[in-house]
Structure formats: C-alpha cells, structure tokens
Amino acid sequence: MNFDNDRLQYLRTEAKIYHLDLTRAKLRQSAEGGYVVHLDKPLFDLGTILTEVPSSVPVRSAAAAEGTMLEWCLKIQRAERQRARFGNRCGWSTDQINRRPLEAEEIAEYKARIKHNADVARLQAQLTEVLETTAKDARVKAAHDDLQARYGLSVKQPADSTLCSPALNAPKRKPVSRNAK
Structure with a gap:
C-alpha cells in the first residue's frame, strides 16, 4: 500500500x-x-x-x-x-x-470468561457422551429383558477351561533334540 x-x-x-x-x-x-x-x-x-x-x-x-x-x-x-x-x-x-485501552482487569476477566466457556463446553461434551452410553446400555438391557420375558432366556456361565478338551489340558512334551547321543 x-x-x-x-x-x-x-x-x-x-x-x-x-x-x-x-x-x-x-x-x-x-x-x-x-x-x-x-x-x-x-x-x-x-x-x-x-x-x-x-x-x-x-x-x-x-x-x-x-x-x-x-x-x-x-x-x-x-x-x-x-x-x-x-x-x-x-x-x-x-x-x-x-x-479506550484494555486494562489488565478487563483482560483477566475476558480470559476467565473464555476459560469458563471452554470448561462448560468440555463438560457438556462429557455429559452428552455419558447420556449416549447410558441410553445405549438401557436399550441393550431392555432388549435382553424383552427376550428373557418372551422366551425365558437364561444367562449361561462360560464353561470351565479345564473341561473343554482333554487335548488342551494334556501335559506338554519336551522337544526332542536330534543331536542327542
């Protein structure tokens, strides 16, 4: 210019x-x-x-x-x-x-207001996330309860790992060395 x-x-x-x-x-x-x-x-x-x-x-x-x-x-x-x-x-x-020039007090007030607004936004995001998770958990529980009421579903416990397969519980063999005399 x-x-x-x-x-x-x-x-x-x-x-x-x-x-x-x-x-x-x-x-x-x-x-x-x-x-x-x-x-x-x-x-x-x-x-x-x-x-x-x-x-x-x-x-x-x-x-x-x-x-x-x-x-x-x-x-x-x-x-x-x-x-x-x-x-x-x-x-x-x-x-x-x-x-009018900005005074130190005005700058501090503005920065505090901005920090507060950022904290509120962060907390709102966290609350939204918690509410969405809670709603999802409630839907899953309601669907499970509905199936249980209609068909009498029962919750099965996982099988004991020692009873799964005899092959899985067999003792491990030592590797055979081919150079052994």
Whole structure:
C-alpha cells in the first residue's frame, strides 16, 4: 500500500485517538535495504473479528514501514478491545469500546470468561457422551429383558477351561533334540 504524507498523518492521529500501544510492534531494517515490521501476537484469539495476523511484514520504504506498523497496531488492538468488550460493556458506545485501552482487569476477566466457556463446553461434551452410553446400555438391557420375558432366556456361565478338551489340558512334551547321543 502507498503511504503518502496525508495517510501517515491520518494514521498518527488515529494512533493518538485510539491510545495505541506501539511498543507491541517493532521496526527493523532488512538486509535487502527495506524494512520489516514485527508484530506481537494478539493478547488472545480474535475469532472472526481479525482472523489472520502476520508476525512480520516486509516493506520497502520508511513511510511504508511506519504506515504498516500503525495500521496493524490499529487493527489488532481495536479487534482485541471489541472481542473483550462486546456483550460485556453495557451503555458504552462503539467509540468508547474501540478507543479506550484494555486494562489488565478487563483482560483477566475476558480470559476467565473464555476459560469458563471452554470448561462448560468440555463438560457438556462429557455429559452428552455419558447420556449416549447410558441410553445405549438401557436399550441393550431392555432388549435382553424383552427376550428373557418372551422366551425365558437364561444367562449361561462360560464353561470351565479345564473341561473343554482333554487335548488342551494334556501335559506338554519336551522337544526332542536330534543331536542327542
């Protein structure tokens, strides 16, 4: 993308309005003479708000490096704020949700809420599995009880292994060595 002076000035103003933490991105000069913008990972999964965040973006000019850094910081931090606050902050305008920096307490609350939701989902999956197993066992028992009531089936005990076959219980022979003298 082309970053002229007007676009850079706009992004600098947005960075101030949104109280962006620019320490989460670093600019480095590349060996080829351009620049590389290194971006920190988002604080947490951003879901559908921002699906892909690069770890680094190579650019050719200093203006492109600054513009890319400001744009990605704006995208990432706005997405984090939306993800943590939407549905959780009543009475806040979209500007307030997007522009106020996240506090450590908000981040901790969001991570606890996400952990709780994951635990609930895991427990629901386990409960579903147990209920399915119980229902299957109940169907098998009901079918067995039905057959027993209709035909008087009885449960047979497995036969004693010592009574199965005399050949199976015969003593084992020692192997004969052919070289014995």
